[in-house]
Amino acid sequence: MPLKLGLIGYPISHSLSPWIHDQFMEKLGMDGEYVLYEITKSELETTINQFKEKGMDGFNVTVPYKEAIIPFLDSLHPDAEKIGAVNTVVMENGKLKGYNTDGQGYVRSIKQSFPDLVESSKRVLLLGAGGAARGIYRALTNESFKEIDIANRTTEKAKSLLEVNQTGIETKILSFDQAEDTLANYDLIIQTTSVGMKPYINDQIISLENLRAGTVASDIIYQPIATTFLNNAEKQQGRIHLGHSMLLYQAQLAFQIWTGKQVPLDTTLLKLEQRLRGI
């Protein structure tokens, strides 16, 4: 049977997800469709009922419905429950189960690019404390690091991330000034705020003056693919991790939840990068 997949969100007309999932289906020789459902909030319930009638295999959920979808689901994976947001839904026997693959996708992508980073002597700094940071922080706390500190404009929001710490790994909450002063302590710095995103491509969340050579600077923004944050990290001899890789790995996990199959990402990662660079 051809796969019936899709994405709910608003606005989503420029989404890269149909391209990504078409690549996955082609790679695995599977037949199917991945359709965009750009809907308003009042259309959420009827759209989900239509999905049930249509016999969808699953769908993704993006901004602004990652939380609003939850009351319409029959069950939640513990990660999605704790994070309070769903980006992937699978339908089995007419029942809908919600997952959140953002954090795990991020961890898969960083392990793949920098396997030397994930070990018990390494220190991580997370910049930002929004929805994306929450998922990433939860997934990171399950890995072996020495500490994972969080810096955010609003300190209270940074503190609220501690609720999703799975292991009790050490975390300090910092101001951006403190983060700038102590930057040389970190092996991995993850930028999760919206600062530097198109069209404000010259903005940068903190100064990287104190970045240590060899530290990995990671940005989850992928438009532009090379943010000012990453360009400046490179000038300081930092190693860089581009945002499109989290996008692809969270999609790989979603596809695995729907089909049970793990798509190899070798060529797709490069193709997506070229697409974003307009090559």
Ligand code: ATR
């Ligand atoms: P997402 O789901 O993409 O993470 P979000 O939940 O709206 O989006 O979170 C946005 C993040 O970017 C937050 O950490 C936000 O900081 P606050 O918690 O202080 O609001 C951060 N952010 C957005 N604009 C910012 C700015 N101009 N300066 C500093 N931080 C900013």
